Amino acid sequence: MATKLTIGLLLAPMIFVGLLLSADYVVVDVREGGPDGMHIIVPVPLSLIRMALTFAPAEAKYVQVPEIAEYAEYLPYAERIIEVLREAPDGVLVSVEERDETVLVEKVGDTVEVHVNNGDEVVAVAIPLDAVLDILRAYDGEGFDTRDLIRAIGRAHGNIVHVRSGDEEVKIYVW
Amino acid sequence: MRKRTLTAVALAAALLVSGVAQAQQDAPWLHIRVTEAGEDGSRVAVNLPVSLVQVFAAIAEKEIRKELSGEGSRIGFDMDDHGIRITDLRSAWTELRNAGDADFVEVEGGDGSVKISRAGDKIVIEFDGHDGDAKGRVEVPISVVDALLSGEGEQINIRAALDELIRSTTGGEIVFIEDGDTTVRIWIE
Numbered sequence: 001m002a003t004k005l006t007i008g009l010l011l012a013p014m015i016f017v018g019l020l021l022s023a024d025y026v027v028v029d030v031r032e033g034g035p036d037g038m039h040i041i042v043p044v045p046l047s048l049i050r051m052a053l054t055f056a057p058a059e060a061k062y063v064q065v066p067e068i069a070e071y072a073e074y075l076p077y078a079e080r081i082i083e084v085l086r087e088a089p090d091g092v093l094v095s096v097e098e099r100d101e102t103v104l105v106e107k108v109g110d111t112v113e114v115h116v117n118n119g120d121e122v123v124a125v126a127i128p129l130d131a132v133l134d135i136l137r138a139y140d141g142e143g144f145d146t147r148d149l150i151r152a153i154g155r156a157h158g159n160i161v162h163v164r165s166g167d168e169e170v171k172i173y174v175w
Numbered sequence: 176m177r178k179r180t181l182t183a184v185a186l187a188a189a190l191l192v193s194g195v196a197q198a199q200q201d202a203p204w205l206h207i208r209v210t211e212a213g214e215d216g217s218r219v220a221v222n223l224p225v226s227l228v229q230v231f232a233a234i235a236e237k238e239i240r241k242e243l244s245g246e247g248s249r250i251g252f253d254m255d256d257h258g259i260r261i262t263d264l265r266s267a268w269t270e271l272r273n274a275g276d277a278d279f280v281e282v283e284g285g286d287g288s289v290k291i292s293r294a295g296d297k298i299v300i301e302f303d304g305h306d307g308d309a310k311g312r313v314e315v316p317i318s319v320v321d322a323l324l325s326g327e328g329e330q331i332n333i334r335a336a337l338d339e340l341i342r343s344t345t346g347g348e349i350v351f352i353e354d355g356d357t358t359v360r361i362w363i364e
Contacts, residue, residue, distance in 0.1 A: 073237075
């Protein structure tokens with residue numbers, strides 16, 4: 001009995017460490033401006049969130065969005081749009097150049113990247129098309145299973161959000 | 176023998192994949208350019224795969240059908256009610272189509288002139304502001320109008336019109352508008 005308990009106690013942290021090492025991480029990186037500004041990095045292992053959700057209360061396991069049902073008839077079109085974009089060659093979809101601001105929407109591989117730069121602020125968002133498709137398909141008429149949403153986020157790789165305003169910066173990336 | 180078969184299969188697969196990739200590269204795109212003159216002028220470029228525009232056309236068609244059937248629209252597409260029925264439009268178009276090259280409409284007003292005419296296999300809409308500011312030309316192939324009105328009853332066939340527009344205008348300009356310092360160009364290539 002003591003041996004089994006010892007093995008169990010040894011295995012549990014090993015499984016935990018294994019999960020951490022093999023997981024996709026969403027990393028939130030916030031850098032405050034100024035000489036005393038803090039730099040906060042929060043790595044969130046997606047597989048642990050998925051595992052934790054198993055034991056979470058029902059409200060946390062499901063995101064209710066009944067409003068989308070009103071537009072449900074357009075979801076197949078949205079899926080088709082994503083599929084067409086996935087198949088399209090890389091290139092600039094939209095570019096707006098004004099005196100103080102530029103906006104660029106570009107298809108790069110399996111992502112659509114949006115870049116906005118007005119001199120003071122820079123926003124870059126990479127939207128993974130596979131993740132959007134997964135999210136669209138995960139909608140069941142009432143809402144989403146949270147685990148499906150987490151799985152969809154895990155489809156992304158690299159920087160997904162980068163916002164810089166003055167000397168403050170927020171980055172969200174998946175690796 | 177097995178090695179040869181495998182090589183042949185691998186070659187065929189490679190050709191197929193490169194063929195699909197080439198087809199994607201060669202697929203037509205809709206291009207829109209809006210350019211304001213001057214160093215500070217805005218420049219807008221939109222490039223969309225035509226297959227994407229076809230999806231938008233399918234949505235528009237669905238919305239128009241709803242509007243015509245009185246079902247209403249959920250995404251805010253409103254058809255202006257000018258009392259023109261599609262069936263009447265179709266009959267008028269049949270008459271105009273058979274009329275050959277002619278000026279169908281000429282409007283001279285204080286603000287400028289508008290002329291709609293048929294030139295060969297195209298309907299040409301030209302407008303010209305008297306102050307010389309706004310000036311434009313829109314060319315629509317006759318086959319596109321045919322396709323647009325190919326639906327039945329009070330239905331218009333946007334998808335067919337778009338398919339025909341792609342087929343007949345690829346490589347050519349569809350819209351060219353000059354309005355003061357602003358130029359708008361739309362073409363498929």
